[in-house]
Amino acid sequence: MAQFNLDFYKALFEDLDPQQFPRRFMQLLLELQGVERGSIWVKEPEGYRCIQAAGEESEKILGLLLKAEEPSIVGWVIENRQMTISEVGRDRRQAKRVENGLDLKSTIILCFPLILKSGEVYGAVEIIDTSHQGDRMNLEPAYLELLQNLVDIGSIALGNALSFADQRQENLRLKQALQAAGSSRIISRSPVFLEMLKTARNYARTDFPVLITGESGTGKDLVAAEIHRLSRRKEHLLLVQNCSAIPDTLLESELFGYKKGAFTGADRDHVGLFEAAQGGTVFLDEIGDMPLNLQARILRVLQNQEIKPLGRAKTKQVDVRVIAATNRDLAQAIAAKVFREDLYYRLNVLPLHLPPLRQRREDIPLLLQYFMSREAGVLDMPAKRFSPQTLATLTAYDWRGNIRELENFVKYLLATVEGPVVEPGHLPPHLGPGAGEGGATAAAWPAAFGEKLSWQEMEQSYARHLLAKHQGNVTRAAAEAQVNRSTFNSRLARLGLRKEGA
Numbered sequence: 469m470a471q472f473n474l475d476f477y478k479a480l481f482e483d484l485d486p487q488q489f490p491r492r493f494m495q496l497l498l499e500l501q502g503v504e505r506g507s508i509w510v511k512e513p514e515g516y517r518c519i520q521a522a523g524e525e526s527e528k529i530l531g532l533l534l535k536a537e538e539p540s541i542v543g544w545v546i547e548n549r550q551m552t553i554s555e556v557g558r559d560r561r562q563a564k565r566v567e568n569g570l571d572l573k574s575t576i577i578l579c580f581p582l583i584l585k586s587g588e589v590y591g592a593v594e595i596i597d598t599s600h601q602g603d604r605m606n607l608e609p610a611y612l613e614l615l616q617n618l619v620d621i622g623s624i625a626l627g628n629a630l631s632f633a634d635q636r637q638e639n640l641r642l643k644q645a646l647q648a649a650g651s652s653r654i655i656s657r658s659p660v661f662l663e664m665l666k667t668a669r670n671y672a673r674t675d676f677p678v679l680i681t682g683e684s685g686t687g688k689d690l691v692a693a694e695i696h697r698l699s700r701r702k703e704h705l706l707l708v709q710n711c712s713a714i715p716d717t718l719l720e721s722e723l724f725g726y727k728k729g730a731f732t733g734a735d736r737d738h739v740g741l742f743e744a745a746q747g748g749t750v751f752l753d754e755i756g757d758m759p760l761n762l763q764a765r766i767l768r769v770l771q772n773q774e775i776k777p778l779g780r781a782k783t784k785q786v787d788v789r790v791i792a793a794t795n796r797d798l799a800q801a802i803a804a805k806v807f808r809e810d811l812y813y814r815l816n817v818l819p820l821h822l823p824p825l826r827q828r829r830e831d832i833p834l835l836l837q838y839f840m841s842r843e844a845g846v847l848d849m850p851a852k853r854f855s856p857q858t859l860a861t862l863t864a865y866d867w868r869g870n871i872r873e874l875e876n877f878v879k880y881l882l883a884t885v886e887g888p889v890v891e892p893g894h895l896p897p898h899l900g901p902g903a904g905e906g907g908a909t910a911a912a913w914p915a916a917f918g919e920k921l922s923w924q925e926m927e928q929s930y931a932r933h934l935l936a937k938h939q940g941n942v943t944r945a946a947a948e949a950q951v952n953r954s955t956f957n958s959r960l961a962r963l964g965l966r967k968e969g970a
Contacts, residue, residue, distance in 0.1 A: 489626060490520040490626060496622075497619070500615065500618075501578065501606060502605065502606075503595060503596060503597050503604055503605060504524065505523030507594045508593050509591050510590055511591055515534045515535040515536040518531060518533075519531075523596070525572060528569055534563055538565075539561050539563060541554050541562060541594065542563070542592045543561075544561045545579045546591065549589050551579065551581065551612070552579050553577070553579075554577040554578075554579065556573070557575075575598060576607075577594055577597075578597075580595075580623075583620065583623055584623070653690055653693075654691070655831070655835060656831050656834070657831060658830050660827060664823065665691070671818045671820065672695045673698075675699075675789050676818050677791070677816075677817045678791045679819050682793075682822030683822075683870055685869050686824055687870075688822055689751065692708075696749040696789075699789070703747075704748030705748040706748055706749045706751060707745040707750050709753065710753045710754055716762065719758070720765070724743075725737070725738050725777040726738050729779060730778040734779065738777075740775065746788065749789045750789070752766070754794055755792040755815070756794035756795070756807060757794075757796070769790065773786055773788075790815070798812050824867075826866045826867060826868075832874070833862075833863060835871065836862060847882065849882070852885055852887075852890050853889045855892070857891070857892050858891060858894075862899065880896075880929075880930055884930060928963050928964075931959065934948055
């Protein structure tokens with residue numbers, strides 16, 4: 469009997485491909501009863517749908533929907549949460565329209581409910597004897613009890629596989645929806661944000677400069693890309709330069725290019741962004757951090773549509789649209805004489821201000837679900853759901869790092885939450901139950917949430933936080949992460965943090 473169990477589990481779990489698991493689960497149960505016909509049904513709002521069928525004429529029932537109000541063995545088993553044995557010719561529970569459509573009639577139907585670990589019944593599996601005497605299946609009570617145990621284990625795995633497949637399908641639908649929207653990655657239902665977006669799309673019809681303002685992480689780069697995508701320049705390049713990310717001299721050569729021999733190390737001509745984007749758009753991010761000497765050269769581009777690469781005696785004409793963005797108060801920068809007033813007026817022809825996430829709270833659940841689906845898809849793992857209480861907590865949070873903080877937070881959840889649902893207890897101190905009652909603040913942990921992080925950097929940030937919180941005690945850190953000590957140590961080693969966790 470033990471070997472029987474072991475062989476079943478080995479065969480069932482040798483490959484957890486969600487596309488193949490239902491078929492293999494069905495086939496193994498049929499082999500155990502020595503029959504060829506069977507089917508798997510799942511509960512839907514309107515009734516019960518066949519998602520897997522085996523045996524002769526299986527194509528006639530695959531995809532069939534049994535209405536909830538019509539009699540059926542499947543419906544009875546699901547609603548009553550118990551196994552049944554049905555003699556088809558004498559059982560009034562039988563779905564007659566199914567049987568009437570089959571040439572090879574069923575004799576005995578053995579039907580088990582499919583139950584998740586939570587106790588929810590989500591479907592049923594039928595094992596069907598079509599022999600004339602109906603004597604091919606083993607209906608001994610001990611054997612049926614064993615079979616019930618196997619179905620119970622398999623049904624949990626099947627439920628997970630179906631959930632995973634549904635999530636992948638949802639990811640595909642989301643990708644198709646984004647493609648149908650013309651590759652726009654902007655997601656919102658906030659009236660405030662949608663009004664701003666309407667203005668941005670109106671701006672796209674012109675060639676005038678646009679100045680986008682707003683806090684860090686509000687999506688200024690996405691709005692710039694949307695303006696370019698809807699403009700007459702969409703067939704040409706959109707090139708982006710962060711004006712605060714590189715030294716002054718390198719920024720100048722990146723924007724305007726240089727001639728071979730212009731300086732030591734200039735061993736070839738280099739085309740700058742303005743020239744490379746000919747006919748397209750240049751997006752200057754964080755322009756408020758641009759040095760004054762380069763601001764004068766940007767002013768020349770806006771006034772005369774011309775550039776002068778380093779080392780060249782003559783100017784070159786360019787045809788580009790300029791979109792700039794900043795999270796700084798440029799009026800203050802002008803007063804402090806670190807930003808040119810004339811450049812400000814040249815850029816601010818079409819002003820656009822992006823609201824922070826705390827002013828568009830209705831978008832928070834939407835963005836959480838979007839990033840969860842996207843990041844889970846990247847990792848090829850099931851997306852986690854948010855409980856209503858968790859969504860309420862996260863919607864009430866101010867998200868000072870805006871969308872970037874929220875995006876990184878979703879990565880943190882995927883790395884730390886073991887189960888399928890994110891509950892309030894999974895949230896870090898500044899978000900979870902008791903927040904604001906002397907616990908950690910958002911600024912205290914994790915500070916990196918407002919930065920652009922890789923997946924590994926996200927895990928490292930979380931692991932360091934746990935180790936610091938528990939003074940290097942790996943056992944307590946592992947307990948808070950909801951994994952055992954061995955697993956946590958393995959993660960520390962993979963992340964290069966073993967010494968910190970010792």
